Amino acid sequence: MIPTTFEYTKATTVADAIAALGNGDGKILAGGHSLVPALKLRLNQPERLVDISQIAELRAIREENGGLVIGAAATHNDIATNPLVRSKLPMFAESAGQIGDVQVRNRGTIGGSLAHADPAADWSAVVLAAGATIAVQGPKGARKIAASDFFTGIFMTALAEDEIITAIHVPVVAGARATYQKFAQPASRFALVGCAAQRTPDGQVHIAFTGLSDTPHRDHAAEAAVSGKPLDAAAIAAAAAAAGEGVSINVDHYASEKYRKHLAKVYLKRALEAIA
């Protein structure tokens, strides 16, 4: 319940934040809902925290080139209640409303969640299925990382230690249907298995899982079973049969490998039925 000591800097611009972060021994603090719990248990003992929550541009949600740009420091509640998100990316609002509890949603941020890369976090499946891009910035400049390249392992991402996430760019495809379906771990309410699915009018389907494996991922086998086909019972059953195969499945207190894989199939089916 008592963190180790650290220095604290409140950044007012992204450039300030990058300068203050330094290399390796600093940590970005936004909502703090991934970091502060780890600090309290001393699982994480940084030298320095750089608070980016007051940088207005990082909290903004705006339209750009037909898509939406969600600032990294936008809270889950900002996203769940934002009219633009609700009308153009309803899956984002739907999933934001399922994260943690109201207090967590009021503070926790999308950027913080993605950077922390908890293998059971909700956002990972959603950004994967939506084909989003993660905009990051560091001393060497800005770059964009496709969501499908972002998650590299358990609590591991393609983000360098001296970089910060600035925004999530999400394409908005007219006529696309998308949903996030989650079986919550009963205690933590993280995803025991979460499945995000998006179908664009061209018949292409993106399917992504969180909680299922140590790394959130697109399930290409399941996608192949339904992409370009009518979303009928047979196609959905085929996708469910293909889902969760060929990846290492998480095992914990609440779900064995067999059960978790079964849930993946059930929740994939529910997701596809919801967007059919």
Added chain:
Amino acid sequence: MHLEYREFLGTLGSNSNSVYMGNKIHVKVNGKDHQHEVEPRLLLVHYLRDTLRLTGTHIGCDTSGCGACTVHMDGQAVKSCTVLAVQADGASITTIEGMANGQLHPLQEGFHQMHGLQCGFCTPGMIMTAADLLSRNSNPSEGEIRHALEGNICRCTGYHNIVKSVQYAAEKINKEVAP
């Protein structure tokens, strides 16, 4: 209760006399301005309880799970155990001590009327979370109330009377608002 240790409250000593290292914060708590130098690692809940001696905000866990420490920060319910005091710089905080305004807040009255509390330990956090709900949704269904309170654990009541307490408050607020 006639327990004489009450005399110690709010006057003497502190839970935390850390050597503070230069982070000055300016916080408005229950309408009152406070300025302190705090260690960056100081949690908002410890700042409220130890520095300001507002002990109505409780600590029930160390993993941000129980909700006993819920306060409002700029009008929204937050778990004050998961906010650093330095993050509250410039913010306006409301704790359970700031809810009654001459008379009990409808939620405080509701919890009393509907027996929404037993040991009282989770109660401040419950009331603060319920207030967040009622500020967004003045007429919540039973399901919406239960969903809104999922981040607050009560071991005494089985939540039955807490739900009724929130319903009582919603009804009272709506009556007051109605012409």
Added chain:
Amino acid sequence: MSTNYIGKSVKRVEDKRFVTGKGNYTDDIVLPGMTHGMFVRSPYAHAKIKGIDTAAAQQMPGVVAIFTGADLAEVNGVPCGWQVNFKSGDTMKEPKHPLLAHGKALHVGDPVAFVIAETREQAKDAADAVEVDYEELPAVTNPAAGVQAGAPLVHDEAPGNVAFDWELGNPKAEVDAALAAAAHVTTLEFVNQRMAPNAIEPRSYIGAYDTTSDKYTLYTSTQNPHLIRLLMCAFVLGIPEHKVRVVGPDVGGGFGSKIFHYTEEALITWCAQKISRPVKWTSTRSEAFMLDAHGRDHVTKAQMGFDANGKITALKVHTYANMGAFLSTFAPAVPTYLHGTLLQGLYTTPKINVDVTAVFTHTNAVDAYRGAGRPEATYLLERLIDLSALEMGVDPVELRLKNLIPPFDGVTQPGYQTQVALQYDSGNYQGVIEKGLAMLGYADFRKAQKEAAESGKLLGVGFSTYIEACGIAPSAVVGSLGARAGLYEVGQVRVQPTGKVSVFTGAHSHGQGHETTFAQVVADKLGIPMEDVDIVHGDSDTVAFGMGTYGSRSLAVGGSAIIKSIDKIVEKGKKIAAHKLEAAPGDMEFANGKFTVKGTDKSLSFGDIALTAYVPHVYPADLEPGLDFSSFYDPTNFTYPFGCHIAVVEVEQETGKVALKRFIAVDDVGNVINPMIVDGQIHGGVAQGIGQALFEGVEYDENGQMTNASYMDYCMPRADDLPMFETGSQVTPCPHNPLGVKGAGEAGCIGSTPAVVNAVIDALWSGGHKVRDILMPLTPERVWTAMQ
């Protein structure tokens, strides 16, 4: 005045401070010069402590003192309060439970060093700097495994890890013969899993010592301050009791876990004297999960025999009861006198034998947890009878009714003598079942269930009846059963000169609302407004003595002590009034706050008499002034609340997820003083019982690590997991205490668990899944797996 508080849902007196944030829990208290303690705790379940290096920690900023086991080698351990001997007559094994581990750590979290510093932060930083050299040793966590040959030994003095063994009831040979002759025998082997109590206020203690008066003060989040003082002074620290004040301020829930005398309480008191400064320690939730005494943890095999007509002929039970590494205060009583004695249940079973083996393991101590033994007994009976009904193809309600003990009032009819030592006080068991069935609409439910099954939905109903022995307890009886203390209660009623009344009770509310309920009783009995009554509890300097609040005893035992004092006040008041009115004391009557000469309109008010007692100018010559009486009440029997609980669930076929649709609780807790508070107690107990059935359970891995020691992993019931509860009541007064009350604190937690499990099994059978049993908690995975 005529008052009428008893039986009314009077709103609680204590609420105002709690809803405004003005409650005063131990961690809210700050004493001048107070220091802060943090523990260094063993990360291993079983380890040799080869060395402790505190040198670096000693040099850390703010450190005041560091103590290790070596510093306490001469200090006693915390005692066990109940002795249950072996069947052979040998004394139970009671290894020393030291305040700090010395030489060996015997469970994860065993305290190895205590670091005291100026601030909490400094204490934590320094505790992290203490270096301990451990040699990890093999551990055993399961009691059935603990008794196997070659299992790692917890204490050298307890071979086979057996703390004691114990047997009760009819001779085993007779029970075996009855089972052999039975037309049907149902056998069930199961685990009643280990529970973490989870009072939301973590334990917190402040020790203080005043050098000039040589007086100690301990503020403690406890359910019984006086018992803590007695145990700590007489058994642990050897300090004189009159020099120790123990205060239990507002306490944020207990559920049993705050009954016991914990090592930290004694250690902190001892440290305060050593450093001559107050010391505070407040448990983190992580520590609470690991160290607040757990509940249940029985590994049981039970057999129930029936004759061809479905009458129960015999019950045979063997239980391995996990004690953990040390015997906690009441631990030996739980699987024995609070469990074995309840195996009659509500049924006429003629032959019962129960055999218990209590086992040490490398785990946290197990002790009383809401219900304590009685939920385990009820779960066993109600699962067995339900399973028997399924196996025999009969209706579970019919089978229960067929075996039910007939009604008796305990006044004109004698109490019911069980096969397992107890004599029930009064009961109308059929009544609660019938009421429950009516609330449920049983026939309609079965129709709906059938329709649901046809459309692929799994609906189930589960029944449970229970009886508990509470109002703990007649001292002579429990003394003969091994209690090392009397379990009476103390109630002092002090009438102030102005007629206001202060009541001092040894019961100690930690959520039960004594300040309201007791005041209702006193106000009614004295005919004065409730506002004129103040209930004082929780401080050994103001309350003469007490045994605390647990075992649903506060009103039945503590309330009765208050009634005894009120009787003495009325008696003395009559003498004073008679003198003033120039009548004979025998001609006086007291009602509605007035002393009246019978058959006349000559009367004096309660206030007049109070004033006269303290300003005794016109006063009986043979009477002392004052109006202040203290009484001890020792009950003549336990009280026996009972009830019928019914759960309706829907099981999601695809995932095994259980949705609780309805929960009906019909409880008979005797007379009711405040129905609102009784309902609240039932709600909370039911939620806890549902928690055990569906969500909760402490898990240890093979190394003795608790794998779900946080709210991220241990699933507490949340608001959105539960429905509104439907409560019904019946009143069969207790015949042997003055208020006719039986106790309501544990009832909900006893009846609910088997009802929920039975409902899930019923739902599965409705869909053709003939599942006999599922291990609790019934997680979605376990239910789904059972259907495969």
